[in-house]
Amino acid sequence: MNLEIQTTTRTELIDITDSVRAIVKESGIKNGICVISTPHTTSAIIVNENERRLRVDILGMLETLVPENKSYAHNSIDNNADAHLRAVLLGMSEIIPIEDGHIILGTWQRILFVELDGPRNRNVNVTIIEK
Amino acid sequence: MNLEIQTTTRTELIDITDSVRAIVKESGIKNGICVISTPHTTSAIIVNENERRLRVDILGMLETLVPENKSYAHNSIDNNADAHLRAVLLGMSEIIPIEDGHIILGTWQRILFVELDGPRNRNVNVTIIEK
Amino acid sequence: MNLEIQTTTRTELIDITDSVRAIVKESGIKNGICVISTPHTTSAIIVNENERRLRVDILGMLETLVPENKSYAHNSIDNNADAHLRAVLLGMSEIIPIEDGHIILGTWQRILFVELDGPRNRNVNVTIIEK
Numbered sequence: 001m002n003l004e005i006q007t008t009t010r011t012e013l014i015d016i017t018d019s020v021r022a023i024v025k026e027s028g029i030k031n032g033i034c035v036i037s038t039p040h041t042t043s044a045i046i047v048n049e050n051e052r053r054l055r056v057d058i059l060g061m062l063e064t065l066v067p068e069n070k071s072y073a074h075n076s077i078d079n080n081a082d083a084h085l086r087a088v089l090l091g092m093s094e095i096i097p098i099e100d101g102h103i104i105l106g107t108w109q110r111i112l113f114v115e116l117d118g119p120r121n122r123n124v125n126v127t128i129i130e131k
Numbered sequence: 132m133n134l135e136i137q138t139t140t141r142t143e144l145i146d147i148t149d150s151v152r153a154i155v156k157e158s159g160i161k162n163g164i165c166v167i168s169t170p171h172t173t174s175a176i177i178v179n180e181n182e183r184r185l186r187v188d189i190l191g192m193l194e195t196l197v198p199e200n201k202s203y204a205h206n207s208i209d210n211n212a213d214a215h216l217r218a219v220l221l222g223m224s225e226i227i228p229i230e231d232g233h234i235i236l237g238t239w240q241r242i243l244f245v246e247l248d249g250p251r252n253r254n255v256n257v258t259i260i261e262k
Numbered sequence: 263m264n265l266e267i268q269t270t271t272r273t274e275l276i277d278i279t280d281s282v283r284a285i286v287k288e289s290g291i292k293n294g295i296c297v298i299s300t301p302h303t304t305s306a307i308i309v310n311e312n313e314r315r316l317r318v319d320i321l322g323m324l325e326t327l328v329p330e331n332k333s334y335a336h337n338s339i340d341n342n343a344d345a346h347l348r349a350v351l352l353g354m355s356e357i358i359p360i361e362d363g364h365i366i367l368g369t370w371q372r373i374l375f376v377e378l379d380g381p382r383n384r385n386v387n388v389t390i391i392e393k
Contacts, residue, residue: 032258032260033258033260035295035359037357037358037359038368039366039367039368039371040368040370040371041310041311041371046219047172048219048223049172049215051205053203053204053205053207053208053212054208054212054215056204057203057204057212057215057216058215058216060203060204061197061219061220065196065327072315072319072322073315073316073318074313074315074316074318076315077313077316081315081316081319084310084316084320085319085320085323088308088310088320088323088352089220089351090219090220091222091356092309092310092371093356093357094222094223094224095166095168095224095357096168097166097256097258104256105170106169106170106172107170108171108172109170109171109172109223125359125366127294127295127393128393129294129295129393130393131258131259163389163391164389164391178303178354179303179346179349179350179354180346182336182339184334184335184336184339184343185336185339185343187335187336188334188335188336188343188346188347189346192328192347192350192351196327220351221350221351225353225354225355226299226355226357228297228299228387228389235301235387236301237300237301237302237303239302240301240302240303240354260391262389262391262392
């Protein structure tokens, strides 16, 4: 299954938990795993708390570790090396267990799509594997 | 299956390889994958060597990249932004292949639960998918 | 299935996409997931663009975040703590969806084996799970 996302700024975190939950419910699969992955090289999938100030801190950490305005070799081709590097650090997928027809997330866990070179139209692939 | 872990300090690495091995053995599943994931937003799962000095280096790297005492926005809500950010960097799950009834780990690989905001009672989910 | 890789320098990125594609094709499996994982503690698997300058930037980022020549505790045992730490940051595996017998990669996505302590003979495990 494919989720379509329209991002609105260069870097942002978008909560896709409810959409993933709906896909798992519709699948009718009771036990297994759900793999959430992005086919893009300048975006990422993470799982953590979706709290407004923490979202600011996550983007702040990325800017500290991989500054946007630094001299990168790839920028002679396409001016978005920082977005690729941040994507490599965060990873392109997450896996969530499914039990009794529901994804098993902890109290504070949310599935977040991380836009690193927006705004763009993006896709997220949701693959469900039965146990 | 659920593993219960009691951590004893704010940040530490706990080797859960033997517990995961036992769960895979009990499952009777011969070939597939084992997904080890944490439902918490201030802990992580990694796979690497469990060597005392390297454990110190891993925690040292986290302090260098995401210092505990820095001004984070989320800390006005809950004083643990560093733990969330470190969890985002390390990731919430790992996948290990299963062959002939055993998880396939390299000579030095161990499965490590990473406590980032302890001490707490923690859970780890182990999901086995048959091939 | 096992892929054998011979690396030629201390740190490098090797594109294994075509080998993974061939294994998935030979398996005859039409829908599911493909897990690519490394059994070593000083190498990693990532998915991103395979562009020459970006490969330089990725290794540059690793040197910035985890410098090779720094005082690490583990180096009193084995002089490669930086390689372990970089492997922890990047992760030991990636998962790619399979649809209609093909791995589903985005236009720019390639599967890259990351050597962090070469040159060595390395293995990569490819496990395919049917939906």
